[in-house]
Amino acid sequence: MNAIKFKNNCLFYLDQTQLPSKEVWRQCKNLREGFTAIKQLRVRGAPLIGVFAAYCMAQALANFSHHKEQFLRQFKKGVRYLKQSRPTAVNLFWALDRLERVVFDNREKPLSEIKRMILREAVAIHKQDLELCRKMAEFGVKLVKKGDRILTHCNAGSLATGGDGTAVAVIYKAHKVYKDIKVYADETRPLLQGARLTAWELQKNKVPTTLICDSMAAYLMQKGNIDKIFVGADRIASNGDAANKIGTYNLAVIARYHKLPFYVVAPFSTFDLALESGEQIPIEERADNEVRTVLNKLVIAPQDISTANPAFDVTPNKLITAIVTDKGIIYPPFKKNIVKTIKS
Amino acid sequence: MNAIKFKNNCLFYLDQTQLPSKEVWRQCKNLREGFTAIKQLRVRGAPLIGVFAAYCMAQALANFSHHKEQFLRQFKKGVRYLKQSRPTAVNLFWALDRLERVVFDNREKPLSEIKRMILREAVAIHKQDLELCRKMAEFGVKLVKKGDRILTHCNAGSLATGGDGTAVAVIYKAHKVYKDIKVYADETRPLLQGARLTAWELQKNKVPTTLICDSMAAYLMQKGNIDKIFVGADRIASNGDAANKIGTYNLAVIARYHKLPFYVVAPFSTFDLALESGEQIPIEERADNEVRTVLNKLVIAPQDISTANPAFDVTPNKLITAIVTDKGIIYPPFKKNIVKTIKS
Numbered sequence: 001m002n003a004i005k006f007k008n009n010c011l012f013y014l015d016q017t018q019l020p021s022k023e024v025w026r027q028c029k030n031l032r033e034g035f036t037a038i039k040q041l042r043v044r045g046a047p048l049i050g051v052f053a054a055y056c057m058a059q060a061l062a063n064f065s066h067h068k069e070q071f072l073r074q075f076k077k078g079v080r081y082l083k084q085s086r087p088t089a090v091n092l093f094w095a096l097d098r099l100e101r102v103v104f105d106n107r108e109k110p111l112s113e114i115k116r117m118i119l120r121e122a123v124a125i126h127k128q129d130l131e132l133c134r135k136m137a138e139f140g141v142k143l144v145k146k147g148d149r150i151l152t153h154c155n156a157g158s159l160a161t162g163g164d165g166t167a168v169a170v171i172y173k174a175h176k177v178y179k180d181i182k183v184y185a186d187e188t189r190p191l192l193q194g195a196r197l198t199a200w201e202l203q204k205n206k207v208p209t210t211l212i213c214d215s216m217a218a219y220l221m222q223k224g225n226i227d228k229i230f231v232g233a234d235r236i237a238s239n240g241d242a243a244n245k246i247g248t249y250n251l252a253v254i255a256r257y258h259k260l261p262f263y264v265v266a267p268f269s270t271f272d273l274a275l276e277s278g279e280q281i282p283i284e285e286r287a288d289n290e291v292r293t294v295l296n297k298l299v300i301a302p303q304d305i306s307t308a309n310p311a312f313d314v315t316p317n318k319l320i321t322a323i324v325t326d327k328g329i330i331y332p333p334f335k336k337n338i339v340k341t342i343k344s
Numbered sequence: 345m346n347a348i349k350f351k352n353n354c355l356f357y358l359d360q361t362q363l364p365s366k367e368v369w370r371q372c373k374n375l376r377e378g379f380t381a382i383k384q385l386r387v388r389g390a391p392l393i394g395v396f397a398a399y400c401m402a403q404a405l406a407n408f409s410h411h412k413e414q415f416l417r418q419f420k421k422g423v424r425y426l427k428q429s430r431p432t433a434v435n436l437f438w439a440l441d442r443l444e445r446v447v448f449d450n451r452e453k454p455l456s457e458i459k460r461m462i463l464r465e466a467v468a469i470h471k472q473d474l475e476l477c478r479k480m481a482e483f484g485v486k487l488v489k490k491g492d493r494i495l496t497h498c499n500a501g502s503l504a505t506g507g508d509g510t511a512v513a514v515i516y517k518a519h520k521v522y523k524d525i526k527v528y529a530d531e532t533r534p535l536l537q538g539a540r541l542t543a544w545e546l547q548k549n550k551v552p553t554t555l556i557c558d559s560m561a562a563y564l565m566q567k568g569n570i571d572k573i574f575v576g577a578d579r580i581a582s583n584g585d586a587a588n589k590i591g592t593y594n595l596a597v598i599a600r601y602h603k604l605p606f607y608v609v610a611p612f613s614t615f616d617l618a619l620e621s622g623e624q625i626p627i628e629e630r631a632d633n634e635v636r637t638v639l640n641k642l643v644i645a646p647q648d649i650s651t652a653n654p655a656f657d658v659t660p661n662k663l664i665t666a667i668v669t670d671k672g673i674i675y676p677p678f679k680k681n682i683v684k685t686i687k688s
Contacts, residue, residue, distance in 0.1 A: 020646050184652075187635070187644070189533060189557040195636075195645040203646050210650045211635055213533040214559040215591025219657040222593060247559030249566060250598060257597045291531070291555055292539075298642040300531070301539040302364050302547050306554045308528075313563040 001158040001201055004043065004052055006126070009119075011059045013052065015042045016159055017295075020200040028052075031060050031078050038085035038092070041191060045160020046234045046270060047129050050091030053082050054122035057099055061115045068111045075103055087282045088243055088312050090235040094269045095125050126162045132267040133163030135326035140170030140230070140265055141177055143322070143329070148174065148227045151184040151217060154245035155197035156232025156265065166265040167230040168198065170324065175207045183209045184226060186217060188245060190290040190309065214247050221258040229255050230324075233266040240317030240334030241278025242266070246310050252319035261321040268325055268342050278314035286311050345502040345545055348387065348396055350470070353463075355403045357396065359386045360503055361639075364544040372396075375404050375422050382429035382436070385535065389504020390578045390614060391473050394435030397426050398466035401443055405459045412455045419447055431626050432587055432656050434579040438613045439469050470506045476611040477507025479670035484514030484574070484609055485521060487666070487673070492518065492571045495528040495561060498589035499541035500576025500609065510609040511574040512542065514668065519551045527553045528570060530561060532589060534634040534653065558591050565602040573599050574668075577610040584661030584678030585622025586610070590654050596663035605665040612669055612686050622658035630655050 005012040005025075015024040017040065026042070028034050034056030037043045043052045057078060064074045079096045086092060102121045106114055144150070150171055157168030164172050174181045183202055188194035195211055202209040212220065220226050229251055233242040242248075242264045255262040275281065291307035293299050323330040327344060330337045349356040355372045361384065362368040370386070372378050378400030381387045387396045401422060408418045423440045430436060446465045450458055488494070494515055501512030508516050518525045527546055532538035539555055546553040556564065564570050573595055577586040586592075586608045599606040619625060635651040637643050667674040671688060674681045 021643060186559075187533070189531070189559060192644050199645050199649045203649055208650075210652055211645050212652050213590070213635060214557070215530075215533060215594050216652060216654065216657075218594035218597055219590060219654055220652065222657070246557070246563060250559045250562035250594070253562055253598050253601045254594060257601065291557060294638045294642055294644065298638055299365065300536050300638065301543050301555050305543045305547055306552075308554055308556050308560060308564065310560065310563055313560075313566070 001204065003048055003159045004055065006055045009059055009062065011055045013037060013043050016044055016197060017042050019196050028056060028059065030063060031056060031081055035082060035085045044193070045155060046089040046091040046232070047161040047166065047267060048159070049086065049089050050095035050269065051126045051129050051162040053092050054095045054099055054125045056082060057096065058119045058122040061118060066111065071111055072103065072107065076100070086284065088234050088284050090272045091269050098125060129162030129267070132326040133161050133165060133169045136166055136265050136267060136324055137164060137169040137173035139329050140263070140324040141173040143228070143261070143263060143324070144170065144174040144178070144181065146178045147180050149182045149184065149225060151186070151226045151229045151251070152198060153186045153194060153231050153248055153251055154188045155193040157198055157201050159197045159201055160232065166232040166267065168201070170230055170265055171202070171207060172205060181207065183207055184217070184220060185209055185211050186214045186247065187211060188247060189214055192295065193245070214250070217251060218254045221254060221260060226260060228261045228263065230263045230265055233264050233270050234312055235281050236264070236266055236271045236323065237275040237278045237281065238271070238273045238335065238338055239277050240320055240323060240338055241314050242320060242323070243278060243281045243283070243312045243314045246313050249313040249315045252315040256319050262319060263322055263324055264315070264320055265324040268327060271338065271342050273339065273342065278316060281314055283313070284311040285309060345548065347392055347503045348399065350399045353403055353406065355399045357381060357387050360388055360541060361386050363540050372400060372403065374407060375400060375425055379426060379429045388537070389499060390433040390435045390576070391505040391510065391611060392503070393430065393433050394439035394613065395470045395473050395506040397436050398439045398443055398469045400426060401440065402463045402466040405462060410455065415455055416447065416451065420444070430628065432578050432628050434616045435613050442469060473506030473611070476670040477505050477509060477513045480510055480609050480611060480668055481508060481513040481517035483673050484607070484668040485517040487572070487605070487607060487668070488514065488518040488522070488525065490522045491524050493526045493528065493569060495530070495570045495573045495595070496542060497530045497538060497575050497592055497595055498532045499537040501542055501545050503541045503545055504576065510576040510611070512545070514574055514609055515551060516549060525551065527551055528561070528564065529553055529555050530558045530591065531555060532591060533558055536639065537589070561595060562598045565598060565604060570604060572605045572607065574607045574609055577608050577614050578656055579625050580608070580610055580615045580667065581619040581622045581625065582615070582617045582679065582682055583621050584664055584667060584682055586659045586664060586667070587622060587625045587627070587656045588659065590657050593657040593659045596659040600663050606663060607666055607668055608659070608664055609668040612671060615682065615686050617683065617686065622660065625658055627657070628655040629653060
């Protein structure tokens with residue numbers, strides 16, 4: 001299952017705001033449309049945003065100047081512009097920085113060659129993401145046992161990456177190996193990525209899935225119905241503090257109380273080693289209407305009521321049992337082991 | 345603000361499933377309509393259900409036989425029938441048992457007098473509930489300080505009782521006394537009583553209120569934005585274990601992690617001293633569609649996805665800081681102090 005397609009320099013994406021009712025594919029024809037697609041969460045999931053942003057730049061090259069100096073300015077401006085679409089997901093910056101480095105390292109070469117190299121780099125970012133998902137699944141499945149009942153939050157699946165996902169890639173792999181895995185998917189208010197996306201893709205792939213409201217997880221843990229938790233991440237600091245969809249920290253706290261393992265799954269590109277701790281990760285505060293309504297389609301509250309709407313929260317490293325990456329499973333002490341593993 | 349009215353033997357109720365968009369009043373003309381109103385949550389909140397069920401029986405007397413023997417059979421059957429409308433709320437049983445005792449104790453008297461006594465008892469149950477709310481507020485406000493930021497879950501307000509509420513009555517009182525109280529209201533999926541009812545009534549009463557999704561509470565506690573939690577209860581066992589709306593247990597766990605006081609507010613009629621612990625409280629499992637949709641109006645998940653949908657959870661006594669009742673504040677050890685206070 002893919003959420004984006006890049007063919008003959010044309011970029012298409014599955015509009016995830018329309019799921020699960022409709023599968024609508026849209027074309028992204030310029031940077032503005034790319035910006036909007038990310039901003040409005042039509043394309044979401046930290047790794048997928050990175051791949052998409054890279055293709056978006058590649059696809060925009062045709063509209064850029066034929067004069068190198070002006071091209072370089074336009075390229076730089078485009079990168080800066082796209083980076084503003086979402087402040088938390090580090091993969092966005094990571095992918096765009098990669099393109100920028102290609103441009104910078106080869107700025108003496110002919111413009112036509114620079115453009116070819118950007119295109120090649122975007123494709124490489126996508127291929128790499130696919131491979132990262134495969135490796136995370138391979139490492140992560142070692143943490144799963146026959147018959148496990150796994151809880152996941154938001155969508156860290158094939159709709160969030162260029163491959164099978166992060167946390168959900170582990171679930172797909174475990175389902176393949178053990179056959180009898182059961183999944184609980186948190187619906188993930190306010191934007192319901194769990195109900196709309198994770199439940200949808202797990203069902204399509206025939207993985208037995210039970211949808212729950214976010215506040216039911218503690219009850220199910222108390223009843224002994226959940227064995228472990230796997231979630232993705234949007235940014236991980238060098239000490240292991242992990243930013244992910246709002247509600248993840250809540251899950252980590254209740255998992256600890258019930259003595260359940262809590263695993264974060266993310267590729268090396270999600271790590272931001274420049275950050276000492278999660279306190280430095282900016283948290284995007286989104287519009288009131290996401291909370292006052294359901295998907296802007298159904299009003300559920302008094303129309304002018306105040307809301308809080310942080311899109312992410314930060315789970316401190318001490319609540320994380322292990323972090324599954326494409327380079328292996330990282331256990332505490334995270335501060336030491338992250339640098340060792342990620343820089344290897 | 346009242347959610348039911350009883351005038352000239354006619355029973356009216358505010359259909360709470362229509363809030364906050366519409367204020368629709370309906371008449372309840374017989375036991376079947378009363379059963380449906382409770383079952384479909386048009387009338388909800390443990391204390392209010394008790395008052396409503398009592399009025400429902402009183403109002404149905406006119407349809408019962410004029411022959412005492414047959415009347416007694418019909419009355420008993422009616423009580424049994426209404427008790428099946430919701431299995432968790434103990435106030436329903438408590439109120440109906442009170443009416444039954446009146447009938448039993450006076451079965452030698454003329455039928456017309458028995459009917460008058462039932463009516464009088466229903467009114468007494470309502471008046472008592474009003475008074476209980478007033479007393480709970482008076483005791484509970486002692487736990488609140490100037491400037492407190494209070495989190496509440498579901499609706500334990502004037503829409504849930506015959507008076508000002510349980511947990512929310514404390515908030516109203518604190519707002520009156522201190523002026524500067526702030527409230528966070530959990531939206532309370534799946535049926536959104538927090539967003540639709542608590543936010544609505546707090547706003548109507550000009551109490552500064554911020555609506556949040558259920559999974560955001562842990563984030564706000566981590567940021568130091570919440571000082572204490574007040575929730576209601578649907579049934580409390582003799583050891584202090586408290587059943588309340590799903591998500592309450594989740595809140596209690598995260599409150600403990602953040603070292604915040606967690607208060608349960610309930611009148612003596614919510615206590616079920618016959619139960620040794622909360623494990624004996626039956627938990628109502630409700631329909632898939634409450635989770636797959638929002639209020640049966642908006643589909644948010646694949647249509648045949650499995651769900652779990654427990655309507656309540658049980659918070660173990662060890663996570664409860666104190667229980668505010670109409671007879672005073674009960675602190676641990678609960679097992680000893682509950683019997684002492686409630687039976688006094």
